[in-house]
Amino acid sequence: MKQRSRKIKGKRLQNYVRDKILRTFPHLKKKDVVCVENGIQGPDIILSKVGMKLCPFQFEIKNQEKLKGIYGWYSQANKKIPKGLSPVVVMKMNTKDPLVVLDFKTFLELIK
Numbered sequence: 001m002k003q004r005s006r007k008i009k010g011k012r013l014q015n016y017v018r019d020k021i022l023r024t025f026p027h028l029k030k031k032d033v034v035c036v037e038n039g040i041q042g043p044d045i046i047l048s049k050v051g052m053k054l055c056p057f058q059f060e061i062k063n064q065e066k067l068k069g070i071y072g073w074y075s076q077a078n079k080k081i082p083k084g085l086s087p088v089v090v091m092k093m094n095t096k097d098p099l100v101v102l103d104f105k106t107f108l109e110l111i112k
Helices: 003-024 050-052 065-078 104-110
Strands: 033-035 045-047 090-093 100-101
Touching: 003 033, 003 045, 033 090, 050 090, 065 090
Parallel strands: none
Antiparallel strands: 033 045, 090 100
């Protein structure tokens, strides 16, 4: 994949996350949730002070095929799931803290 295509693919996911945050918190304005240009260090989404109070997270956006294993684990967590439960993956590497993976819609519902 060409570098330009990678940047477009990443930007598309950044815009998706920004738009979902704005829909989840309708009183936020576009200036409260801003996508950063590719190549700039730091978070991929900048939140205003009001945005940080409502959504106290720093977002690093990745849109890569290297994540196939995680999606496999998520599919496994989603099999034969009783109604009303959400699939969650808890994963850990040696010497690292455990991480939790859940779908973005569920995440937004939790912080809403």
